[in-house]
Amino acid sequence: MADSTKTATLSFGDTTIELPMYSPSAGPDVIDISKLYAQGGVFTHDPGFTSTSSCESTITFIDGGKGELLHRGYPIDQLAEKSHFLEVCYLLLYGELPTAAQLEDFEFRVTRHTMVHEQMGNFFRGFRRDAHPMAVMVGVVGAMSAFYHDSTDVNDPWQREVAAIRLIAKMPTIAAWAFKYTIGQPMVYPRNDLDYASNFLRMCFAVPAEDYEVDPILARAMDRIFTLHADHEQNASTSTVRLASSSGANPFACIAAGIACLWGPAHGGANQACLEMLREIGTVDRIPEFIARAKDKNDPFRLMGFGHRVYKNFDPRAKVMKKSADEVLELLGVENNPTLQVAKELEAQALADPYFAEKKLFPNVDFYSGIILEAMGFPTSMFTPIFAVSRTVGWVSQWKEMISDPTMKIGRPRQLYTGSTARDYVDVEDR
Numbered sequence: 001m002a003d004s005t006k007t008a009t010l011s012f013g014d015t016t017i018e019l020p021m022y023s024p025s026a027g028p029d030v031i032d033i034s035k036l037y038a039q040g041g042v043f044t045h046d047p048g049f050t051s052t053s054s055c056e057s058t059i060t061f062i063d064g065g066k067g068e069l070l071h072r073g074y075p076i077d078q079l080a081e082k083s084h085f086l087e088v089c090y091l092l093l094y095g096e097l098p099t100a101a102q103l104e105d106f107e108f109r110v111t112r113h114t115m116v117h118e119q120m121g122n123f124f125r126g127f128r129r130d131a132h133p134m135a136v137m138v139g140v141v142g143a144m145s146a147f148y149h150d151s152t153d154v155n156d157p158w159q160r161e162v163a164a165i166r167l168i169a170k171m172p173t174i175a176a177w178a179f180k181y182t183i184g185q186p187m188v189y190p191r192n193d194l195d196y197a198s199n200f201l202r203m204c205f206a207v208p209a210e211d212y213e214v215d216p217i218l219a220r221a222m223d224r225i226f227t228l229h230a231d232h233e234q235n236a237s238t239s240t241v242r243l244a245s246s247s248g249a250n251p252f253a254c255i256a257a258g259i260a261c262l263w264g265p266a267h268g269g270a271n272q273a274c275l276e277m278l279r280e281i282g283t284v285d286r287i288p289e290f291i292a293r294a295k296d297k298n299d300p301f302r303l304m305g306f307g308h309r310v311y312k313n314f315d316p317r318a319k320v321m322k323k324s325a326d327e328v329l330e331l332l333g334v335e336n337n338p339t340l341q342v343a344k345e346l347e348a349q350a351l352a353d354p355y356f357a358e359k360k361l362f363p364n365v366d367f368y369s370g371i372i373l374e375a376m377g378f379p380t381s382m383f384t385p386i387f388a389v390s391r392t393v394g395w396v397s398q399w400k401e402m403i404s405d406p407t408m409k410i411g412r413p414r415q416l417y418t419g420s421t422a423r424d425y426v427d428v429e430d431r
C-alpha cells in the first residue's frame with residue numbers, strides 16, 4: 001500500500017474522525033475510509049463509484065482531463081505506434097517491456113495454447129445459429145472451467161500463470177469459432193506460423209474451399225485494435241472480474257463474468273451500437289435530428305461512441321483509431337464509405353455544439369473501431385467479441401494483481417436501505 005502521509009478530518013454530529021490519506025504516483029489523493037463504519041457508524045454512498053477507488057493498482061493509469069492513458073507508464077499512442085499486442089500483453093502481465101528473448105518465449109507459449117480442447121467444439125453446436133457471438137463466448141469461456149482443471153486453483157501461482165496464458169491464447173479461437181458457427185461455416189483451426197492478429201483474421205475468414213491470405217496492413221490494423229482495447233483501469237467489466245475473483249472463483253468463471261458485463265451498450269457493446277446508430281442516421285443531412293435527440297432530456301437516446309466516465313477530453317485511443325480507419329478504408333478502396341462520412345460529420349457537428357463541449361463529451365474508443373471492423377468484413381455482432389479478445393489480457397492482469405495481494409478480501413459493499421422496516425406477516429385472508 002502507498003504510504004499514508006496525511007489525514008482527512010471528517011466531522012458529523014458530535015463525531016470527528018481522522019482518516020488516513022494516500023498520495024499515488026499519479027492522479028488524485030485518496031482517503032482511506034475502510035475504518036469509517038467501525039469508528040463512526042456510518043457508510044459512504046457512491047452509486048456508480050464516481051468518486052471511489054476500489055483498489056490499489058500499478059497496471060494502467062488514465063488522466064481524463066489530459067486524455068492520457070498509460071500502461072505501466074508507457075503512453076498508449078507510443079505503444080500503438082511502436083509495439084504490438086503480444087508485447088503489450090507481456091507488459092501488462094509482468095510490468096516491464098520484455099527483452100527479445102523474453103518476448104520470443106512469451107509468444108511461443110501463447111501460440112502453443114491457441115487450440116481449444118476438441119470436445120469444446122461440441123458446445124458451439126448446442127447454440128442456435130442466430131445466437132449472438134457474445135452469448136456463445138460467455139458460455140464457452142465459462143465452460144473452460146470444466147476442461148482445464150489443472151489451472152483452476154487460484155492459490156497456486158503456477159496454475160494462475162497457466163490460466164492466464166490459456167485465456168489470452170484461446171480467446172481469439174473461441175471468438176472466431178463463435179463467428180463461424182453463426183454464419184454456418186466450418187471452424188478453422190489456429191496456425192502456429194501466424195502472429196496473433198493474422199491467426200485471428202484467418203480463423204474468421206478462411207474457408208476449406210479457399211484459404212485466406214492475410215493482408216499485412218489489415219493484420220497491423222487488427223493488432224492495433226487489440227492493443228487499444230487491452231486494459232483501462234477499473235472499468236465496469238474489470239471491476240466485475242475483480243469482484244467475482246475476490247470470492248476465490250476460478251479464473252475462467254471470472255473472465256466469463258467480465259465478458260457478460262462488457263456486452264452492455266454503455267460499455268463494450270457501444271461499438272456495435274455506434275455503428276447501428278451511424279447506419280440509422282444514414283445520411284449527413286439527418287445528423288442535426290440525432291444531435292437534437294441526444295440533447296433532449298426527455299429522450300433516452302445517446303450518441304453511441306461519445307462520452308466517458310473518466311475522459312473529459314479526447315479518448316487517446318479514439319485518435320489512434322481514427323488514423324487507422326483512414327488507412328484501412330483507403331487500402332480497401334472504401335474511403336468514401338458513407339458510414340465513415342456520417343461519422344466524421346457527426347464528430348465535427350457534435351464537437352462544435354455547446355452541449356457536448358459543456359458536458360465534455362468527446363468520441364471514445366468505440367466511435368471509430370466499428371467502422372474499421374465493418375470495412376474488414378466483420379458483422380456488427382462481432383465488434384464486442386473482438387473487444388473481449390483484447391480486454392482478456394487486462395482482465396487477467398488485474399486478476400493476477402488482486403489474487404496475489406496478501407491483503408485481498410472478498411468484495412462486499414453495504415447499502416443505503418430505504419425499504420420497509422420490520423413488520424409482522426399478514427395471513428392472506430387478512431390482506
Ligand code: SDX
Binds near residue numbers: 234301308366
Ligand atoms: C467504454 O470505463 C471505461 O473505461 C470504459 C471503456 C473501457 O475501455 O473499458 O473506455 C470502454 O465503455 C467506452 C464508453 C462506451 N459507451 C458509449 O459510447 C455509450 C454512450 N456513452 C454514454 O452512455 C456515457 O457517456 C457513458 C456511459 C460512457 C458514461 O456515462 P457517465 O459517466 O455515467 O456519465 P453520465 O451518464 O452521468 O452523463 C453525464 C451527462 C448526462 O447529462 P446530465 O444528466 O448531466 O444532464 O452527459 C450526458 C448525460 O445525459 N451524456 C450524453 C452522452 N453521454 C453522457 N449525452 C448524449 N450522448 C452521450 N453519449
